Amino acid sequence: MADLPIHTIVFEILTRLPAKDVGRSKSVCKQWYALLSTQDFVRIHCTRSLVSSNQRVLLIDDLTCSVHSIISKSNDYGPSSIVTFPFHHQNNDVSILSHLNGLLCVCLNHTYELLLWNPTTTAFKRLSTTDSHGFYINNLDAIGLYVDADDDYKVLHIKRRSGVLGVYVYSREVDSWRNIPFITRQEYLSPHFNWSAGTFCGGTLYFTVCECWLGGAKRVICFDVNSEHFKEISFPPVPSIGKVQGVLVNVKNVLHMFASTGMFEMTIDLWTLQGDYWIKVLSCPPIPPISLSLWCDITHFVTNGNWFVMTKLGKLFTIEMDMKPFECFYPVSWFRGFKGAVFVQTIVSPSI
Template sequence: MADLPIETIFEILTRVPAKVVGRSKSVCKEWYVLLSTRDFIRVYCSRSLVSSNQRVLLMDDLTCSVHPIIFQSYDYGPRSIVTLPFNHQNNDVSILSHLNGLLCVCLNHTNELLLWNPTTTAFKRLSTPDSLGIYINNLDAVGLYADDADDYKVLHIKRRCGVYESYVYYRELNFWRNIPFLTRQEYLRPNFYWSPGTFCGGTLYFTLCECWVGGTNVVICF
């Protein structure tokens, strides 16, 4: 396969199982670079959208596994164990948002945000020395989205002492930027729960729900 054109290798590797893609990164430096590009990830994910390629990722205290979805019986197939590439403790990793196979996760013992691609096993820590990329459960909200250039970004909404701040992480630039965010004062109260972000039709949506029955329910979009 080493004698094949890189375009042919690209076409082959976008059609193989995720475990093969992860192992292929160690073949040579050229393959590692190829499998880490945004174009490869985008094409691989688009070809994985057919029903025969759908997978579900399950995490518990001790293991992380991937199962094929059997749509005919509405069941899961045999699992494949996924080794987490970052240091963690039992019951320590929470999945906050996902988009096209890319996950934004939180390490609960440090509150650090990470971007993780289970297909290639690559990950990137998003925390900085000035406390950006630090997630507080039940206060913050996170959403993954893609811009017009297919660059993946993370929107992190932080709620601290009755004040909202919102930051966008630029994956290509490895950089956080504060963005203006105005909303009604009542949504600053801790009795409002923010859902994870859902990216649809070029817009990132969050639902806000009050903690009691019959409370206010709203949708906020970016």
Template sequence: MVDLSVEIIVFEILTRASAKVVGCSKSVCKEWYALLSTQDFAKIHCSRSLKSSNQRHSLTCSVYPIDIRSCDYGPGTIVDFPFNDISIHSHLDGLLCVCLDSTFELLLWNPVTGAYKNLSTPNFYCFYENNLDAVGLYIDASQDYKVLHIKRRCGVYGAHVYSRRLDSWRNIPFITRPEYIRQSFYWSSGTLCGDTLYFTVSESYIDGVNVVICFDVNLVQFKEISFPPVPCNGIYKGELLNVKNELHMFVSTGYREMSIDLWKLEGEY
């Protein structure tokens, strides 16, 4: 029997293997891990992963680490893309909460490992409707990853929390103004900052109502705080982001001539 060198195994055999096999092969030894993590391997594997027109297509995605200070990309990892039609609604620590656009099911997906968990249940927990529902990922004081799913259905609203540790759903009290249930209001995805998930709630009319809904992840309670003071002579939109554990909001106003302001939350204002 002829012994094959590591380079032949890696660059001639594993570059033709599936992303799942490549991921498992990284755990063989440190040498394999180093070779399989190089950009050269990624480029060759990507080129050989392309299917001809008479073969069944298999979708892949590339995951790249980014240095926050320099904004440089690190070596990429190619993984199988297990879905054909998804929309991403929330993210936290590398986990993505996505919706299958064909079935409206919500899933937790780790694109680095390719592992995913379907959160839907037979009693229709975790079926998502675009433009009506809102979700947010968070981690509580017990270090349990959870998904908050706010649902609006024909004048009825509710909130459910999925626990990754318990692998189960539960209803939680959700008290808000009745008008926010109307379809004219748009709920953003949740942005985690400190121990709170924040959602913008905006009415899609000129001079419409705009507020911020807060969810305390440890007290499991909702409350409402004011939107930044912006001109009330048009439609405007707020985008939330966490900067060094402080909540900021980009507010865009105008249509043909748009202006963008950056606000920071201090206390409840």
């Protein structure tokens, strides 16, 4: 049998390997190293890596972090491996703000610096500059990580300081920050509103924006990543009773929201965005009270019809549903806990 062409080996076979095996394959020869480092190879490999079986849970410890596989049938972790932080940090210092295609946007809490980090390859890039860009303050700022039509990975930083408000975009390709206008209601940039991290879906970054008190205004802010224009849409029509929380998730490139309402008993509905309007997909009966110290974000929808949730401290729970389940296990595009995140293993680099 004739030898396979090198192009077939690289783009039809090696693009299907796990990320760590690609790293080992680079040491075969200089030609393979060059081909496996091209943006075309990285883009194809990333596309083929975005499957639920390739998802991992990252949990942060004082000095290191552990990476676990996910066993969907039992809602539990598989075997873990230890990843040592490649950047200098202090104990309990790293906060995960967002992730996309294997890249995590993290903050070093003692310096407020932003970094892009791939925990699979261990490569990282500092985003801070001498002119004060790339510094993040918790509870004031918001971050969204996205990729535009030119395949340029970018970070949107909504920055709120005392009397100074601004929106900035970092480009991986040009390695610099620039200011862009925020053309919607300026009051959303005040400290009276809480912003979620951005969820990237269908060429748009979505944020929930909620006033800090019970019964306050709630909106969804949309940022078109190619035109760089903002607009706002309504929240799903949920009752404003007690605590209202909306968690945005990307399911097969369609935006969904898990909306929870209540105080002592919570009800949770799943909504999907069609155009600028929300359509209810699923409902569950009221669930028992969840201690505020264990309040959790919904991270996955599993095949047995239960919701797989993780608390801020990394503990796993399920919410049982007597509903017809989705046909398969869908990964979501974003989850950030106090000490962890869900991400996909890729070879996407934080720098060019």
